[in-house]
Amino acid sequence: MKVLLDEKQLADGVRRMAADMSAHYGDEPVTIIGALHGCIVLLADLIRQLKMPLRVGLARANSYRGATRSPGAVTIDLDMLPDIRGRHVLLLDDIFDTGHTMVELLNQIGDLGPSSVRSAVLLRKQGRQQVDIRPDFFAFDIPDAFVVGYGLDFNNLYRNLPYIAVLEPHETAEVSSA
Numbered sequence: 001m002k003v004l005l006d007e008k009q010l011a012d013g014v015r016r017m018a019a020d021m022s023a024h025y026g027d028e029p030v031t032i033i034g035a036l037h038g039c040i041v042l043l044a045d046l047i048r049q050l051k052m053p054l055r056v057g058l059a060r061a062n063s064y065r066g067a068t069r070s071p072g073a074v075t076i077d078l079d080m081l082p083d084i085r086g087r088h089v090l091l092l093d094d095i096f097d098t099g100h101t102m103v104e105l106l107n108q109i110g111d112l113g114p115s116s117v118r119s120a121v122l123l124r125k126q127g128r129q130q131v132d133i134r135p136d137f138f139a140f141d142i143p144d145a146f147v148v149g150y151g152l153d154f155n156n157l158y159r160n161l162p163y164i165a166v167l168e169p170h171e172t173a174e175v176s177s178a
Contacts, residue, residue, distance in 0.1 A: 001148075001166065001167060001168065001171060002166045002168070003163050003164070004142060004145070004147060004164045004165060004166050005150075005163060005164040006163050007162045007163055010045075010122075010139075010162075010163065013122070013140050014042065014045050014046055014049060014139060015049060017046065017120060017122075017138065017139045018049030018050055020137050021050060021090065021137055022051065024118070024137075025052050025088065025090075026052065027052055028052060028088055029052065029054070029055070029087065030050075030053070030054055030055075030087075031055040031056070031057060031082060031084050031087045031089050031090070031114075032046075032047065032055070032057070032089075032090045033056075033058065033089060033091050033092065033109065034056065034057070034058050034092045034093075035058075035059055035091065035092065035105060036058050036059065036060045036061070037060075037151070037153070037159070038094030038095065038152050038153065039092050039093055039122075039151060040151050040159075041150050041151035041159070042094060042122050042150065043056070043092055046092065046120075055087075057080060057081040057082045057084070058080040059076060059077065059078050059080065059081060059091075059109070060075075060076070060077035060079075060080070061074065061075070061077075061093070061101050061105055062074070074100050074101050074104045076105060076108050078112075081109075084112050084114045085113040085114065086113065087115060088114065088115055088116045088118075089109060089114040089117045089118070090117075090118050090120055090137075091106060091117060091118070091119045092119075092120050092121075093121050093122075093135075094121065094123065094151050094152050095121060095122065095123040095125060095152060096121040096123065096124045096125065096129070096134075096135050096138065097125045097128050097129075098128055098129060098131070099129045099130055099131035100131060102119055102121075106119060106133070118137070119133075119135045119136050120135055120136060120137035120138065121135045121137075121138050121139075122138070122140065122150070122151075123138070123139070123142050123147065123152075123164070124138045124140070124141050124142070125142055125143075125144055125147075126142065127144045128144055142164075145167075146166065146167045146172065147165065147166055147167070148161060148165055148167055149161030149162070149163050149164045149165050150163065150164050152164070154167055154172060
């Protein structure tokens with residue numbers, strides 16, 4: 001495992017992203033919808049940086065299952081959302097990889113009648129996008145590597161790391177066979 005972004009870099013990136021969001025929204029109330037489970041750490045750190053009136057909701061989005069390194073069909077559960085009709089919504093996810101999860105979340109959230117929907121991610125993975133959209137806010141561009149830590153996992157492991165690390169192929173094979 002090799003550290004890609006350390007704790008200080010992550011804190012600085014979240015601070016920059018929060019400043020961009022604050023400049024965009026000003027004092028307007030915002031509902032932040034976090035995509036579980038990967039956004040938990042980012043969500044906690046980000047909302048402490050924002051000063052506008054906030055509501056928080058959660059959506060469950062899943063495209064990786066078990067010990068796989070490749071995304072599958074996206075499943076979405078919006079049962080934990082507050083009423084967002086007529087509200088500014090900011091969808092928050094950990095990583096923008098192929099983009100299919102983001103597109104599906106944006107489509108389903110858009111159907112609920114918000115006045116606006118923007119998206120934010122901690123990481124934009126280079127060279128993997130398969131959709132025409134891009135996140136409105138992001139903290140870091142990263143290479144096409146399998147990353148864990150700061151909420152991101154592999155087979156439900158490593159979410160608790162305080163940094164972002166690249167898993168080497170032999171490390172994913174070891175976890176898969178354990």
